Amino acid sequence: MFGKRTASSGEPSQSVPTKPAAPAVAATEAVAPPVPKPRAAAPLPPKPKPKAKAPEPPSPAKAKVKSSARIEERSEEFYRTKTDVFNALIDTIDLSQLAQLDQESAREEIRDIVIEIISIKNVVMSIAEQETLLEDICNDVLGYGPLEPLLARDDIADIMINGANTTYIEVNGKIERTNIRFRDNGQLMNICQRIVSQVGRRVDESSPICDARLADGSRVNVIAPPLAIDGPTLTIRKFKKDKLTIKNLVEFNSISPAGAEILRVIGTARCNVLISGGTGSGKTTLLNCLTAFIQPGERVITCEDAAELQLQQPHVVRLETRPPNLEGSGKVTMTDLVKNCLRMRPDRIIVGEVRGPEAFDLLQAMNTGHDGSMGTLHANSPREALSRVESMITMGGFSLPQRTIREMIVGSIDVVVQASRLRDGSRKIVSVSEVMGLEGDVIVTQDVLRYEIDGEDENGKLIGRHRGTGVGRPRFWERAKYYNLEGDLAKAIDDLEAEG
Numbered sequence: 001m002f003g004k005r006t007a008s009s010g011e012p013s014q015s016v017p018t019k020p021a022a023p024a025v026a027a028t029e030a031v032a033p034p035v036p037k038p039r040a041a042a043p044l045p046p047k048p049k050p051k052a053k054a055p056e057p058p059s060p061a062k063a064k065v066k067s068s069a070r071i072e073e074r075s076e077e078f079y080r081t082k083t084d085v086f087n088a089l090i091d092t093i094d095l096s097q098l099a100q101l102d103q104e105s106a107r108e109e110i111r112d113i114v115i116e117i118i119s120i121k122n123v124v125m126s127i128a129e130q131e132t133l134l135e136d137i138c139n140d141v142l143g144y145g146p147l148e149p150l151l152a153r154d155d156i157a158d159i160m161i162n163g164a165n166t167t168y169i170e171v172n173g174k175i176e177r178t179n180i181r182f183r184d185n186g187q188l189m190n191i192c193q194r195i196v197s198q199v200g201r202r203v204d205e206s207s208p209i210c211d212a213r214l215a216d217g218s219r220v221n222v223i224a225p226p227l228a229i230d231g232p233t234l235t236i237r238k239f240k241k242d243k244l245t246i247k248n249l250v251e252f253n254s255i256s257p258a259g260a261e262i263l264r265v266i267g268t269a270r271c272n273v274l275i276s277g278g279t280g281s282g283k284t285t286l287l288n289c290l291t292a293f294i295q296p297g298e299r300v301i302t303c304e305d306a307a308e309l310q311l312q313q314p315h316v317v318r319l320e321t322r323p324p325n326l327e328g329s330g331k332v333t334m335t336d337l338v339k340n341c342l343r344m345r346p347d348r349i350i351v352g353e354v355r356g357p358e359a360f361d362l363l364q365a366m367n368t369g370h371d372g373s374m375g376t377l378h379a380n381s382p383r384e385a386l387s388r389v390e391s392m393i394t395m396g397g398f399s400l401p402q403r404t405i406r407e408m409i410v411g412s413i414d415v416v417v418q419a420s421r422l423r424d425g426s427r428k429i430v431s432v433s434e435v436m437g438l439e440g441d442v443i444v445t446q447d448v449l450r451y452e453i454d455g456e457d458e459n460g461k462l463i464g465r466h467r468g469t470g471v472g473r474p475r476f477w478e479r480a481k482y483y484n485l486e487g488d489l490a491k492a493i494d495d496l497e498a499e500g
């Protein structure tokens with residue numbers, strides 16, 4: 001069998017099946033450079049497996065947990081040894097047989113062979129370094145290589161890889177550089193390819209831009225050379241298993257308790273909501289929080305580019321757009337999805353991100369009995385959000401007079417919630433505004449609450465508060481009343497004034 005090596009032989013290639021001529025299976029490095037074979041002449045230790053002299057290495061499962069806790073420094077010498085051992089391993093093992101094993105057994109196999117190679121090559125390493133090497137090599141062969149320890153960490157929001165030698169992560173709202181690096185751009189490209197092939201896509205020079213999703217739901221974007229000048233660039237928005245709830249947002253001070261109550265009324269009373277904000281400001285998180293107020297009996301249809309939302313309701317249909325295939329056909333746009341939604345008897349339509357002409361269809365849906373629909377969009381203020389909707393419709397080729405478009409916007413959107421990532425890295429809901437109507441040709445909005453910055457503490461953390469703006473009866477009061485929520489709304493508005 002694959003893992004059986006004769007105890008007397010120190011030469012691993014004698015005991016594992018010979019490498020087939022066929023190319024490596026998808027789960028392996030296709031870019032293994034020419035291989036320095038384990039030197040046959042190397043003095044062999046009396047027993048090939050160093051297990052005897054070393055304390056029992058932790059099980060692969062344990063090792064995995066260990067590596068996930070921290071990212072260790074690795075020296076140049078370590079990288080050189082790793083390349084050497086890795087090449088020897090690739091030359092030794094039968095990749096097609098390895099692919100047949102489950103992850104745990106495959107890891108066990110690789111560990112055994114790597115330990116033999118280390119022993120044969122007389123590599124001098126501490127036990128800790130050897131463990132790191134084993135873990136790295138297992139990750140390279142079976143997983144996403146140097147990415148693995150980052151993927152295993154739950155505190156990272158984004159992973160940004162700009163070519164083989166530069167990796168940044170976002171932790172607690174702040175971007176920091178890590179010591180993670182790839183062997184070369186070839187290895188990085190190979191990992192990108194491996195990721196996108198999981199969802200049936202391809203990334204190479206002829207189609208250098210690709211969106212994908214990891215098995216855990218993390219959103220992935222790859223842009224490869226020649227478009228990315230300094231090497232393959234991979235951006236991952238890490239999927240949070242435990243999505244933030246509105247309660248968490250209150251705990252993090254992203255919204256005040258009274259502000260959260262107002263959002264609850266807005267969500268439950270089926271206001272049509274746009275969530276606006278910059279990149280990574282927390283729009284999708286907020287949308288997900290608002291969907292928690294949807295009643296279990298409602299039929300909800302979500303349309304996203306890469307499914308990120310996690311609705312808890314029982315009656316949800318999730319739709320995803322599709323890029324064109326290699327021949328350039330088969331593309332399904334957000335507009336196609338939103339249009340199709342209307343034929344699916346939705347109670348509410350949720351659009352992950354409104355970016356183009358689908359804005360028109362979403363507004364129409366909001367206008368025609370699908371109230372309580374929601375979407376996010378990139379904009380820096382509520383006013384900018386509304387004008388972006390207008391330009392999306394104009395650019396979508398709808399030859400409607402400007403006033404008609406504005407009337408449509410005013411008639412459809414009730415509330416714009418603005419999210420922002422502030423300079424101290426914290427994410428806040430900076431305003432909740434309602435769309436009041438048209439005055440002349442101008443859309444009038446009114447803030448119900450606003451986050452105001454009062455100063456900064458000694459650690460650079462911003463100090464501020466969510467304050468009411470003195471609006472006693474927002475425009476959605478009647479809606480709240482219809483849903484029997486006017487008492488809750490009145491109390492929340494009072495509390496908001498008191499909090500401020």
Ligand SMILES: Nc1ncnc2c1ncn2[C@@H]1O[C@H](COP(=O)(O)OP(=O)(O)OP(=O)(O)O)[C@@H](O)[C@H]1O
Nearest residue numbers: 157240249252254278279280281282283284285427
């Ligand atoms: N209020 C918050 N407090 C702390 N972390 C938050 C908050 N809101 C969102 N996050 C975290 O910030 C990251 C980005 O959030 P999210 O995906 O919601 O942003 P986004 O605005 O939708 O980004 P994009 O523009 O890329 O779609 C996620 O890791 C999320 O868990």
Ligand SMILES: [Mg+2]
Nearest residue numbers: 283284285353
């Ligand atoms: Mg988003």
